Amino acid sequence: MNFALLITFLLLISSIFCKDHFSLWTEEHNKQYKSDQEYEYRRQVFYQNFQKIKELNDNPNDHAVYSVNHFSDLTQEEFHSTKRMHHPKPNVDELRIEKEWKSSQEMSAPENFDWRDKNVVTPIKDQGDCGSCWAFSAVQTIESNFAIHYNKLLPLSTEEVIECSCGLDTKKNECNSCGCLGGWPYLAYEDIKNWGGLAAELAYPYSVPPFGDSYPCVVNTTGKTICAPTTYCNRTCDKKKKTHYAPISDWTFVAKNEDDMVNALYQYGPLSACLQSSGWMEWYHSGIANPLMCWGHSLDDIDHCILIVGYGVEGSKKYWILKNSWGTKWGQNGYGKLIRGKNKCSIDLLVTYTTLKTD
Numbered sequence: 001m002n003f004a005l006l007i008t009f010l011l012l013i014s015s016i017f018c019k020d021h022f023s024l025w026t027e028e029h030n031k032q033y034k035s036d037q038e039y040e041y042r043r044q045v046f047y048q049n050f051q052k053i054k055e056l057n058d059n060p061n062d063h064a065v066y067s068v069n070h071f072s073d074l075t076q077e078e079f080h081s082t083k084r085m086h087h088p089k090p091n092v093d094e095l096r097i098e099k100e101w102k103s104s105q106e107m108s109a110p111e112n113f114d115w116r117d118k119n120v121v122t123p124i125k126d127q128g129d130c131g132s133c134w135a136f137s138a139v140q141t142i143e144s145n146f147a148i149h150y151n152k153l154l155p156l157s158t159e160e161v162i163e164c165s166c167g168l169d170t171k172k173n174e175c176n177s178c179g180c181l182g183g184w185p186y187l188a189y190e191d192i193k194n195w196g197g198l199a200a201e202l203a204y205p206y207s208v209p210p211f212g213d214s215y216p217c218v219v220n221t222t223g224k225t226i227c228a229p230t231t232y233c234n235r236t237c238d239k240k241k242k243t244h245y246a247p248i249s250d251w252t253f254v255a256k257n258e259d260d261m262v263n264a265l266y267q268y269g270p271l272s273a274c275l276q277s278s279g280w281m282e283w284y285h286s287g288i289a290n291p292l293m294c295w296g297h298s299l300d301d302i303d304h305c306i307l308i309v310g311y312g313v314e315g316s317k318k319y320w321i322l323k324n325s326w327g328t329k330w331g332q333n334g335y336g337k338l339i340r341g342k343n344k345c346s347i348d349l350l351v352t353y354t355t356l357k358t359d
């Protein structure tokens with residue numbers, strides 16, 4: 001080998017080996033930045049996240065794996081403002097008295113159960129840059145409910161919910177659904193019940209960037225809303241003339257108890273639940289999460305909603321199977337596992353299921 005060739009060869013090797021984590025990551029996720037400053041800033045954010053991920057992985061009581069993913073150049077504030085709900089907390093206790101379900105003593109659900117095995121769970125969805133988890137959670141509960149009864153997977157419209165739900169708090173006569181700024185699944189059910197179901201996703205598609213180019217305006221039908229004013233919005237409710245599917249007759253809170261949750265899931269289908277996601281979920285990769293930061297047990301900590309599709313036991317560890325709405329690149333093809341039996345991340349506080357209206 002002549003000298004020049006050898007040098008070229010060595011240069012080639014070093015250019016492969018000297019790439020830092022960040023530049024490899026930008027290639028993997030096809031990230032482009034407007035300027036060198038932006039690149040440098042994102043590189044720093046990336047390594048800060050890297051440090052937090054390391055801390056999560058170093059926790060001996062949490063056997064899940066946390067890793068960088070497509071969100072890893074975002075600061076926690078950025079992630080929080082685009083993906084999570086920062087929304088006044090609902091006053092659910094009074095409502096819970098009328099609406100609560102508890103399982104009877106003799107109910108016995110199997111040790112492991114996964115509704116995905118029954119083909120009643122629609123494909124993983126993606127919120128994009130919008131705190132619409134509450135609407136996804138509500139819609140997916142109904143989709144699975146519909147699939148269980150009619151043996152048909154029909155993706156239903158989340159856009160309809162974020163554009164058209166007021167989320168009326170009847171005690172205060174004010175709207176509580178705030179589109180991309182948050183809302184609560186149980187308030188959305190009341191609207192969906194009144195609409196006679198939901199439009200199909202295809203008829204009323206999700207339109208928030210990067211999937212579309214419009215932002216939903218908050219509904220303020222009562223003249224009173226708890227929503228912050230939207231800085232920019234250009235889409236308002238347009239559900240007339242659309243066929244509605246899966247009408248629901250009612251919805252129910254599951255008692256704040258993980259055994260009742262198991263029985264409700266087994267008996268009625270996937271459950272809507274809300275939880276504390278901040279500090280762990282954005283970096284979750286695989287395994288059963290038992291995050292240190294979820295030590296509280298209060299509605300105030302809740303900032304995200306998901307769908308629970310199953311549960312199981314692995315060795316001595318019981319877990320829930322969560323269907324998230326952060327795309328298929330998150331977790332294990334969009335799904336994750338959270339430890340069960342410890343009320344971890346307040347997973348038991350806002351659990352609901354719906355009842356379909358059947359003729």
Ligand SMILES: *[C@@H]1O[C@H](CO)[C@@H](O)[C@H](O)[C@H]1NC(C)=O
Pocket residue numbers: 213214215234235
């Ligand atoms: C909303 O605004 C964006 C950006 O100005 C524009 O491209 C889009 O067409 C608008 N959408 C609607 C439904 O008006």
Ligand SMILES: *[C@@H]1O[C@H](CO)[C@@H](O)[C@H](O)[C@H]1NC(C)=O
Pocket residue numbers: 220222223224225227228229230
């Ligand atoms: C809701 O409507 C009332 C009355 O029309 C108005 O005063 C208030 O500013 C609106 N709130 C928002 C956030 O749009």
